[in-house]
Amino acid sequence: MRVPTLVLPMSTSRHFQRRTLLTAAAALSALVLPAIAQTKTVLRISTPAVPDAWHAKMWTVFKDALEKSAPGEFDVQINLNASLFKQGAEPAAMARGNLELTSVSAADIAKLVPDFSVFTAGYMLRDPAHQQKVFTGTIGAELFKTVSDKMGITVLSTCYLGTRQLNLREARKVQTPADLKGVKLRMPGSKDWLFLGNALGATATPLAFGEVYLGLKTGTIDGQDNPLPSVRAAKFYEVTQQIVLTGHLVDSLFIAISNKSFDALSAAQKQKVRAAAQAAASYNNDNTVREEAQLVEFFKKQGLQVSTPDVAAFRKSVQATYQASDYAKTWPAGLVDRINATR
Numbered sequence: 001m002r003v004p005t006l007v008l009p010m011s012t013s014r015h016f017q018r019r020t021l022l023t024a025a026a027a028l029s030a031l032v033l034p035a036i037a038q039t040k041t042v043l044r045i046s047t048p049a050v051p052d053a054w055h056a057k058m059w060t061v062f063k064d065a066l067e068k069s070a071p072g073e074f075d076v077q078i079n080l081n082a083s084l085f086k087q088g089a090e091p092a093a094m095a096r097g098n099l100e101l102t103s104v105s106a107a108d109i110a111k112l113v114p115d116f117s118v119f120t121a122g123y124m125l126r127d128p129a130h131q132q133k134v135f136t137g138t139i140g141a142e143l144f145k146t147v148s149d150k151m152g153i154t155v156l157s158t159c160y161l162g163t164r165q166l167n168l169r170e171a172r173k174v175q176t177p178a179d180l181k182g183v184k185l186r187m188p189g190s191k192d193w194l195f196l197g198n199a200l201g202a203t204a205t206p207l208a209f210g211e212v213y214l215g216l217k218t219g220t221i222d223g224q225d226n227p228l229p230s231v232r233a234a235k236f237y238e239v240t241q242q243i244v245l246t247g248h249l250v251d252s253l254f255i256a257i258s259n260k261s262f263d264a265l266s267a268a269q270k271q272k273v274r275a276a277a278q279a280a281a282s283y284n285n286d287n288t289v290r291e292e293a294q295l296v297e298f299f300k301k302q303g304l305q306v307s308t309p310d311v312a313a314f315r316k317s318v319q320a321t322y323q324a325s326d327y328a329k330t331w332p333a334g335l336v337d338r339i340n341a342t343r
């Protein structure tokens with residue numbers, strides 16, 4: 001038996017073919033386009049840094065470097081001002097798979113890797129050069145291995161946030177820790193930060209970075225501590241009268257990526273991500289060191305009093321406080337000596 005064929009008039013047949021082709025093309029692109037889009041690896045970044053801070057701008061350096069070395073392979077999404085995750089919540093977000101990259105503080109690492117609290121201690125690292133030597137040497141390698149095992153994140157590079165100084169709402173005479181008695185000093189919200197604030201002689205009180213400006217303006221806090229470039233970028237100088245150059249913490253931020261995202265990359269991509277993180281840290285570090293040398297003049301021009309206390313008295317008192325605390329008992333034997341011996 002012959003199967004009857006459907007004979008369409010010429011014009012209808014062409015029209016039909018065109019429509020069929022268009023429908024097929026649409027269906028195909030619906031399948032293929034998302035697949036192409038998906039080949040871009042999304043790298044979400046979250047930081048509390050304000051846009052004008054070097055450690056915020058460095059993420060654009062990271063993004064540009066990757067776009068150059070691996071065009072079209074990554075979709076780098078930068079979220080500043082703690083707009084994606086609140087300050088200190090980044091490591092947990094990375095563990096849950098909700099965040100790929102951040103710049104994590106020593107205090108945030110210390111919550112899960114207690115040995116790391118050695119870097120939350122006042123007057124431990126001497127200067128930015130010492131900091132880089134410690135973290136790019138064997139001490140860094142050993143500790144970052146533990147960080148990777150316990151936190152599931154890989155440290156890619158070390159940023160110099162700057163050296164922390166005191167910044168007070170109302171000017172006062174500050175020579176030694178005793179002069180800070182009763183001063184309500186805002187510190188970031190974790191126990192290691194609060195210990196440092198109290199060790200300086202003040203009464204430490206926790207507050208997120210994003211709330212510090214208003215706290216200083218309204219007087220709910222008497223002061224805060226941060227490196228000078230952060231005081232400039234967050235405009236704390238607008239609502240304070242004095243900077244006291246205690247230089248109590250050579251502060252670090254570590255550019256870190258979640259192991260889950262890092263392990264999913266090819267060897268070549270890993271190398272490019274590492275290089276981009278190094279470029280970002282170098283940009284931050286160079287600018288921070290350069291700006292720190294100029295900011296005392298800037299703050300004076302803004303009408304702030306910039307005073308130098310008895311730094312030796314602060315160092316002695318702060319170091320003695322740590323020595324007499326549980327910290328000194330829990331730090332691995334010899335670690336402080338090894339840090340001091342790093343040149």
Ligand code: KDO
Pocket residue numbers: 047048049050053055087104105187188208209225226230
């Ligand atoms: C701060 O809250 O004082 C601090 O300086 C702590 C750092 O670890 C880091 O989180 C920094 O804020 C933010 O990046 C904002 O500059």
